[in-house]
Amino acid sequence: MPQVKIIAKNFMDMVASLPAFKLDKLYDNAFICEAIIRSLPPLAKKYVLQMLYIDVPVSAKTMEEWLLVDGFSKHKVAIDRLIQLRVFIETADRKREITYRLNPTFQVIVQKHLIYGGVLSREAMPSNITVRLPTLEDLEVYALEQWECFLLHLINSTQSERVTNFSSSMMKVFQRGLLSQREKEAPRLTENGFQFLLMDINAQLWYIIREYISNSEERGVDAADLISFLLELSFHVTGEAYNVNTLTEVQRNTIKDLADLGLVKLQQGRKETWFIPTKLVTNLSMSLTDSSSRKQGFVVIETNFRMYAYSSSKLHCEILRLFSRIEYQLPNLIVGAVTKESLYNAFENGITSEQIISFLQQNAHPRVMERIPSVPENVTDQIRLWESDLNRVEMMPSYLYDEFPSREVFETACEFAREGGGLLWEDTKKMRLVVKADMHMQMREYLRRQK
Numbered sequence: 001m002p003q004v005k006i007i008a009k010n011f012m013d014m015v016a017s018l019p020a021f022k023l024d025k026l027y028d029n030a031f032i033c034e035a036i037i038r039s040l041p042p043l044a045k046k047y048v049l050q051m052l053y054i055d056v057p058v059s060a061k062t063m064e065e066w067l068l069v070d071g072f073s074k075h076k077v078a079i080d081r082l083i084q085l086r087v088f089i090e091t092a093d094r095k096r097e098i099t100y101r102l103n104p105t106f107q108v109i110v111q112k113h114l115i116y117g118g119v120l121s122r123e124a125m126p127s128n129i130t131v132r133l134p135t136l137e138d139l140e141v142y143a144l145e146q147w148e149c150f151l152l153h154l155i156n157s158t159q160s161e162r163v164t165n166f167s168s169s170m171m172k173v174f175q176r177g178l179l180s181q182r183e184k185e186a187p188r189l190t191e192n193g194f195q196f197l198l199m200d201i202n203a204q205l206w207y208i209i210r211e212y213i214s215n216s217e218e219r220g221v222d223a224a225d226l227i228s229f230l231l232e233l234s235f236h237v238t239g240e241a242y243n244v245n246t247l248t249e250v251q252r253n254t255i256k257d258l259a260d261l262g263l264v265k266l267q268q269g270r271k272e273t274w275f276i277p278t279k280l281v282t283n284l285s286m287s288l289t290d291s292s293s294r295k296q297g298f299v300v301i302e303t304n305f306r307m308y309a310y311s312s313s314k315l316h317c318e319i320l321r322l323f324s325r326i327e328y329q330l331p332n333l334i335v336g337a338v339t340k341e342s343l344y345n346a347f348e349n350g351i352t353s354e355q356i357i358s359f360l361q362q363n364a365h366p367r368v369m370e371r372i373p374s375v376p377e378n379v380t381d382q383i384r385l386w387e388s389d390l391n392r393v394e395m396m397p398s399y400l401y402d403e404f405p406s407r408e409v410f411e412t413a414c415e416f417a418r419e420g421g422g423l424l425w426e427d428t429k430k431m432r433l434v435v436k437a438d439m440h441m442q443m444r445e446y447l448r449r450q451k
Helices: 011-016 021-024 030-039 040-049 058-063 071-082 104-118 136-155 168-178 193-195 203-213 222-233 249-261 315-319 340-348 353-362 378-392 407-421 437-450
Strands: 087-094 096-104 264-268 273-277 299-301 306-309 325-329 333-337 398-401 423-427 434-435
Touching: 011 203, 011 222, 011 353, 011 434, 021 264, 030 104, 030 222, 040 071, 058 071, 058 096, 087 193, 104 306, 104 423, 136 249, 136 264, 136 315, 168 193, 168 203, 193 222, 193 407, 203 299, 222 249, 249 264, 249 353, 306 315, 315 325, 315 333, 340 353, 340 378, 353 378, 398 437, 407 423, 407 437, 434 437
Parallel strands: none
Antiparallel strands: 087 096, 264 273, 299 306, 306 333, 325 333, 398 434, 423 434
């Protein structure tokens, strides 16, 4: 069974993947430069500051003289990252000596940043215009509800508790790899879609943002401009209101899409409309390894495969249903069991045993998180065994050959198939053999020549 994995990169990996001319264009934006500096390893930050006012290339040998004896591995990581992000431009002279210099555009912007102070984000609207702004707690609840509504719509749009009208841009993100739809049929989750639901919220968010950026060209939006605006939003203050009228048309459309995900909240006043950033958008420039936004665990699974999930979320119930049998749901408790049949259904949908085990471990209730292991070993071992049961037999298209005119022809045919790497099975007594389907034409031509 093929295993399809979704790789969710952090924002700086997406920036590094851009073409050189787009990266140079990005570095005209002070927010981008500040975000880049924040993301760099400590030694890379030191190199940027050391070379900030050096206008000539510095040789690689000279930079190595700055190192301590045990610092070469960190030096290599720092240099590689700076080159990936095109903060450093690498050149080689006639003597093939490698030199580095700061990207001129990046260098000028950071110099101004250092002299005149940090860049200011968009000015917040005065409180006398924006009345009744949500509290930080209310905003966090809103962001979580929107995200769960988004995921419920992904599982099954009819299960959303309220009507949701996601934009065409978001639906294209769905269709790109998480949903598939045939003519006159309702959309269905793909293997990637099932695996996506078992990711933690950080990985899910990065996957959606990455796909949203990758198909921006289809919407007539430049990917570099979109990345620039998203990084600028990460410098805004959570809970503050910002005037929508200060945005360009492309940015206003982006804000509407982000509101679908719960990254911002839109509010309408008497004359003005404003958006309020949530923690999801202000943490966009942080790495996936950050765990500050991960929710508290809620699942307890026992050695008898009984499962208790202390949650009132409909989304949690639907995710658990992907690989377990849900028996009943109380206002704050979901009771079920992990069975062979429920796991076989999950495996057929492309979910692997390791993804299920990882989900149970990451979402273990705090009481069971204290014990090691948090998921009983007999449960994890049995989940792996049930998956291996499905992989014991491998189906392969093939052809059976029999009724050979003589043993000599049979043996030469076996030898021909063996040398070609297509022999799967042979029966010397009854003179029968099986070869791979992709070798059938070659085998047929060989036998014709033998006649």
